[in-house]
Each structure stands twice: as structure tokens, then as C-alpha cells.
Amino acid sequence: MRKEIMFAGSGGQGVITASIIYAEAAALYAGFHVVQSQAYGPEARGGTSNAHVILNDIEVGYPKVTQPHVMVCLNQEALDKFGDKLRPGGLLLTDCGLAHSLRQFDARVYCLPMYEVVTQEIRLPIAFNICVLGALAGLVPDVQPDALREVLRRRVPARHLDKNLLAFERGMALAAGAEPWRAGVPRHVSLGARGEGLNGNGKG
Amino acid sequence: MRKEIMFAGSGGQGVITASIIYAEAAALYAGFHVVQSQAYGPEARGGTSNAHVILNDIEVGYPKVTQPHVMVCLNQEALDKFGDKLRPGGLLLTDCGLAHSLRQFDARVYCLPMYEVVTQEIRLPIAFNICVLGALAGLVPDVQPDALREVLRRRVPARHLDKNLLAFERGMALAAGAEPWRAGVPRHVSLGARGEGLNGNGKG
Numbered sequence: 488m489r490k491e492i493m494f495a496g497s498g499g500q501g502v503i504t505a506s507i508i509y510a511e512a513a514a515l516y517a518g519f520h521v522v523q524s525q526a527y528g529p530e531a532r533g534g535t536s537n538a539h540v541i542l543n544d545i546e547v548g549y550p551k552v553t554q555p556h557v558m559v560c561l562n563q564e565a566l567d568k569f570g571d572k573l574r575p576g577g578l579l580l581t582d583c584g585l586a587h588s589l590r591q592f593d594a595r596v597y598c599l600p601m602y603e604v605v606t607q608e609i610r611l612p613i614a615f616n617i618c619v620l621g622a623l624a625g626l627v628p629d630v631q632p633d634a635l636r637e638v639l640r641r642r643v644p645a646r647h648l649d650k651n652l653l654a655f656e657r658g659m660a661l662a663a664g665a666e667p668w669r670a671g672v673p674r675h676v677s678l679g680a681r682g683e684g685l686n687g688n689g690k691g
Numbered sequence: 692m693r694k695e696i697m698f699a700g701s702g703g704q705g706v707i708t709a710s711i712i713y714a715e716a717a718a719l720y721a722g723f724h725v726v727q728s729q730a731y732g733p734e735a736r737g738g739t740s741n742a743h744v745i746l747n748d749i750e751v752g753y754p755k756v757t758q759p760h761v762m763v764c765l766n767q768e769a770l771d772k773f774g775d776k777l778r779p780g781g782l783l784l785t786d787c788g789l790a791h792s793l794r795q796f797d798a799r800v801y802c803l804p805m806y807e808v809v810t811q812e813i814r815l816p817i818a819f820n821i822c823v824l825g826a827l828a829g830l831v832p833d834v835q836p837d838a839l840r841e842v843l844r845r846r847v848p849a850r851h852l853d854k855n856l857l858a859f860e861r862g863m864a865l866a867a868g869a870e871p872w873r874a875g876v877p878r879h880v881s882l883g884a885r886g887e888g889l890n891g892n893g894k895g
Contacts, residue, residue: 507707514731524728524754527718550728550755 488544489551490629495537495569496561505559506538506685508579508620508638515543516634522547535565542629557562557627559619562586579620589668596668597626605654611647614654614685621658692748694833695756699741699773699811700765705820709763712824712842713834717746718837725752728775746833761831763823766790793872800872801830803865809858815851818858825885832840836863 492509496502503525506511509611510523525538529652554574560566562585573579575593583598601618605611617639637657643651700706703791709730714727729742736860743756758778762776764770766789777783779797787802805822814820821843840859847855 510729510731521729521731523731524726525714526751526754527714527725527727528750546732547730620885691711 489547490542490557491555491574492540492542492557492559492627493552493555493569493572494540494559494561494638495535495565496559497564498534498536500536500561501613502536502561506540506614508635509615509623510540510644511526512634512640513630514636516637517630519543519629520546522550524550524552526580535568537569538566539661552670557623559623560586561615563588578626580619580626582619591670593594597622597665598668599658599665601658601661603617604610604657604661609650609654609657611614611650611654616645617643618654618658618661619653621655621660623658624655624660625662626665632634693751694746694882695759695778696744696746696831697756697773697776698763698765699720699739699769700763700860702738702740703770704740704765705817706765707742709824710818712743712821712839712846713827714744715743716842717834720841721834722735723833726754727823728754728756728781728791733771734823734857739766739772742768743774747834748880750855750874761826761827764790765819765823767792769778782830784823784830787857795874801826801866801869802872803862805862808861808865813861814841814853815854815858818851818855821847822858822862822865822867825859826866827862828859829863829866830869 496503506523510521513519514521519542522541525598541552551625554572556574556577558569558573558577558579559582559590560569560579566581566586573592577594579592579594579596581598582599582602584602589596599622601622602615604613605618611677619634624630624635625636636652639655640648695889698706698710704750710727714725715864717723718725723746726745734828743793745756746749758776758883759779761779762773762777762781764773764785770790777796777798781798783796783798783800785802785805786883787804788806793800794801809819809822826840828834830838840856842861844852
């Protein structure tokens with residue numbers, strides 16, 4: 488069972504680190520064969536960063552992601568640039584504060600306020616990619632949360648570990664409470680207004 | 692002009708980070724198209740880590756390293772496991788304190804006391820991979836030292852930047868003064884005994 492996962496966003500969002508943590512967790516603690524990669528063009532300096540993980544029960548043959556089962560797009564540019572590559576029936580995870588303009592995909596689409604959580608609640612913006620991994624762990628069953636937590640404990644500097652683990656838990660909780668987005672349906676409850684109403688304008 | 696570079700060593704040696712820094716420098720500041728990747732098997736937990744960089748003037752086609760032009764092996768196990776993959780006429784860089792048993796390759800072989808430099812002189816063992824990048828910059832012309840320094844300035848935490856830049860410079864200096872290793876010829880002057888004699892026993 489080959490499974491392709493693509494992470495895309497801007498350089499500073501930690502897309503490559505997230506994909507390496509996911510790859511390590513899959514290989515070290517979930518028993519998969521894994522290839523993790525990223526391609527850079529000369530335009531990479533200001534541009535969109537994207538990283539790939541391929542999981543398989545047997546050795547990974549072709550090492551390139553062609554049509555990801557799971558796509559993580561952390562801003563609008565990444566969504567516009569890579570969204571069409573998503574495999575029909577796949578899963579798209581995006582951030583509702585950073586990607587404002589969603590359209591219908593032949594896929595489950597989750598649009599969660601992960602960036603809002605790490606900036607306003609946890610107050611550690613660099614933990615954004617870890618919150619994303621938490622959401623992914625809640626949405627995709629292949630790599631268990633404990634496998635990811637184990638890699639976080641090994642990789643995250645001690646002084647930031649608690650907040651990163653919290654970001655991870657909050658990402659999982661966002662996923663647990665989420666309904667797939669559908670065009671025309673308000674897409675989530677804002678953190679600030681939880682329980683008070685719905686809000687579909689993308690800033691949540 | 693496609694060029695394949697392989698980094699191999701144990702997990703804690705920073706092999707993946709080194710290859711990502713090299714890939715970023717090549718793409719962002721040297722104008723190459725680059726693919727960076729690593730494969731993990733389920734045995735990865737205790738094992739040898741290896742990471743790949745492919746540079747090209749045009750978009751990288753096949754994304755897998757098959758016969759690296761440049762191989763960096765940071766311990767004996769990596770050398771034993773991957774040495775035979777080196778392209779004839781290529782370049783092998785290894786550490787003379789960590790890989791004790793060298794054999795003849797159809798390649799230029801450099802065996803430098805990089806680990807000794809970072810542990811005994813700079814006293815920051817985690818800068819080992821950066822010292823290795825310095826040696827590589829001195830031995831391989833494709834990616835200029837300034838391109839690598841630029842990525843280090845962006846990536847290394849401020850409190851460790853000076854020592855990492857020093858490790859990089861010392862790696863370059865080791866490369867500048869090095870002769871290729873040949874079987875039967877003592878291979879380097881130890882740091883401790885510099886100017887006093889030659890030493891071929893691998894702890895040099």
C-alpha cells in the first residue's frame with residue numbers, strides 16, 4: 488500500500504521539518520519504508536516550499552510523489568499552485584487563516600485555524616508546523632500520534648518541547664472536532680467565538 | 692550536468708541537516724535545480740543514516756541517486772555499507788578519527804580529522820556536520836563557500852552561529868592542506884602532532 492503525502496507552504500513555515508518528522512515517525516515507530524524528499528528550483532529563494540513523503544509496506548520504488556493521497560497546503564499560494572495534484576478521493580488539510588479562497592475538490596477538505604492557535608493561544612508561531620502534524624495525526628490513521636510525539640521528544644529543543652507538544656495536542660483536538668469543508672457551508676467556529684456562531688470568512 | 696552527492700553516517704551526526712544545507716545553498720545561491728532526499732527502512736532506528744542531493748543545470752529528472760560523484764561517509768559503517776556505490780573517478784570524503792579502515796578506491800579519497808577539530812579545538816561536537824560542509828566546500832567546486840555560509844547564517848541558532856562558522860572555516864582549511872589518501876602512505880598529520888610527524892593509524 489503506497490501512500491503519498493505532500494506538504495506545501497512558504498519557506499518559513501517549517502514545511503520541510505514537518506515532513507521529515509512525519510517520515511521519521513513513519514519509519515522508526517510505525518514500521519513503514521519511507522522516502523522523504525524536496526525539490527528546489529532556482530526560484531526557490533522567495534517561493535513556495537514543498538516536501539514529499541512516500542510510505543509503503545515494502546521498499547519504496549519510484550521515489551517521486553505524482554498524485555498525493557494527502558496534501559497539506561499552508562497558504563493560499565501553495566493551495567493554488569499544488570491543489571490540482573491532489574488524488575481524487577484524497578484528503579486536503581489547509582489553514583483557514585492563511586488560505587482564504589477555497590474551492591470544491593473531489594476530496595475531503597479540512598480547513599482548521601491552526602495558525603490562530605499557535606499565535607494567539609500558544610504564542611509560539613514556530614510551532615505552527617507541529618500543530619499541523621497534530622491535525623494530520625487526527626485525520627490520517629497511518630502514523631499514530633505516539634509515533635509523532637516520540638520524534639518530537641527527540642528532535643525539539645528542550646526549552647520549546649512543552650509548547651510544541653501542546654501545539655501537537657491542540658492540532659489533534661482541532662481535527663477531532665472538525666467536519667469536512669463544503670462549498671457554501673460556513674467552515675468553522677472561530678476560536679474567539681467558539682459556541683457563539685459560525686463564520687465563513689476565512690479569518691475565523 | 693547532473694551531479695549526485697551522498698551523505699552517510701550515524702543518526703546523530705547530522706547527515707540529513709548537512710545535505711539540506713548543501714541543497715539549499717546550491718538552489719538559492721548557486722542557481723542549480725536540486726532534489727534532496729532520504730530513504731528510511733524499518734531498520735532505521737539504530738542504523739546508518741544516508742541522504743542524497745542531486746544538482747543539475749536543468750530540472751532534475753530521475754530523483755534517485757544511483758552512483759554518486761561525491762560521497763561523504765562519516766563513520767566506518769557508512770563507508771563499508773555505501774563505499775562501493777561511489778562513481779569511478781569520484782571523490783570520497785571521510786573522517787580519519789571515525790573511519791579507521793580505508794581501502795583503495797578508483798577515486799580521490801580525503802580522510803580529514805574533522806571530528807577531532809570540532810571536539811577538541813572548537814568544543815562543539817554538534818558542529819561536526821558543518822565542519823564536514825566546510826571540507827566539502829574546499830574539495831568540490833560546485834557550491835561556493837559563500838553560498839553555504841549564507842544558509843548557515845539563516846539556519847543556525849544565533850548562540851551557536853560563531854562556532855559553526857568557525858567549524859566551517861576549519862573544515863575548509865583542512866581540505867586546503869590535504870593530499871588525497873593513498874594506500875600505504877601515512878594519511879595525515881594529527882592536530883596534536885602537527886609538524887612533528889606522520890601518523891597512519893587512523894586516530895592521528
